[in-house]
Amino acid sequence: AQTVTQSQPEMSVQEAETVTLSCTYDTSENNYYLFWYKQPPSRQMILVIRQEAYKQQNATENRFSVNFQKAAKSFSLKISDSQLGDTAMYFCAFMKQTGAGSYQLTFGKGTKLSVIP
Amino acid sequence: NAGVMQNPRHLVRRRGQEARLRCSPMKGHSHVYWYRQLPEEGLKFMVYLQKENIIDESGMPKERFSAEFPKEGPSILRIQQVVRGDSAAYFCASSPDRNYYEQYFGPGTRLTVT
Numbered sequence: 001a002q003t004v005t006q007s008q009p010e011m012s013v014q015e016a017e018t019v020t021l022s023c024t025y026d027t028s029e030n031n032y033y034l035f036w037y038k039q040p041p042s043r044q045m046i047l048v049i050r051q052e053a054y055k056q057q058n059a060t061e062n063r064f065s066v067n068f069q070k071a072a073k074s075f076s077l078k079i080s081d082s083q084l085g086d087t088a089m090y091f092c093a094f095m096k097q098t099g100a101g102s103y104q105l106t107f108g109k110g111t112k113l114s115v116i117p
Numbered sequence: 118n119a120g121v122m123q124n125p126r127h128l129v130r131r132r133g134q135e136a137r138l139r140c141s142p143m144k145g146h147s148h149v150y151w152y153r154q155l156p157e158e159g160l161k162f163m164v165y166l167q168k169e170n171i172i173d174e175s176g177m178p179k180e181r182f183s184a185e186f187p188k189e190g191p192s193i194l195r196i197q198q199v200v201r202g203d204s205a206a207y208f209c210a211s212s213p214d215r216n217y218y219e220q221y222f223g224p225g226t227r228l229t230v231t
Contacts, residue, residue, distance in 0.1 A: 004159075033218055043206060045160070045222035091159050095218060100165070100173035103218045105152070105210075107159030 002027045002094050006108035013082045014116050020067075021077045021111045023092030029053075032096040034068065034075045035105070040088040048090070051075065079113075087115045119144065121211050121223035129229045136196040136203070138226045142211030149192040150220055151184060154206040166192060199230045 003026045013019035036048040051059045051068050059066050067076045079086055092108040122141040130136050142149050147168050152160040162176040166186040186192040196203055206227050210220035
């Protein structure tokens with residue numbers, strides 16, 4: 001079974017600064033997908049960024065980028081120019097296609113990020 | 118294009134009652150996933166359904182929980198004889214087909230069992 005570990009339960013960052021959230025995962029698969037989701041106080045799950053394991057290039061979405069190290073099974077999220085609206089829980093998630101044909105997401109326990117004005 | 122809709126957003130049930138949670142996928146999506154989020158935890162997979170079929174229920178508790186996705190209408194997650202440990206946020210996500218890996222989440226239903 002896959003596991004996803006987020007070792008930082010809480011983090012804080014000054015507005016406009018940069019912060020990196022860590023994520024490691026354990027799998028024997030070669031083909032899979034990795035995601036970062038944001039969950040603000042509204043509890044809505046919002047996709048921040050995704051990475052296909054077969055792609056060597058790190059994904060980037062505006063102020064959000066990842067550092068994907070496949071051999072180390074590491075998938076960290078960097079948020080640049082932090083904004084107050086970035087305050088939320090951030091979940092790292094792993095996905096692969098199961099034998100039953102579904103794409104199950106396996107989530108870490110989350111990192112609570114607070115952006116300080 | 119409306120997103121994934123879930124209702125009710127909040128549901129309070131007494132121990133022993135039944136809870137019914139509804140999920141309407143995005144327009145054009147025929148695949149639904151249900152996840153449960155216990156307090157201070159990440160989401161955990163419960164079940165994956167297509168219209169009229171349960172494809173993967175490996176994450177569903179063996180008793181009291183059931184799910185359906187009829188040909189017409191929303192997907193329903195049903196919890197019979199609720200207990201306090203069922204208190205959680207329940208999320209559904211939809212995708213357009215089996216081979217599309219990105220899932221679009223609804224806002225969740227927060228179930229409180231008193």
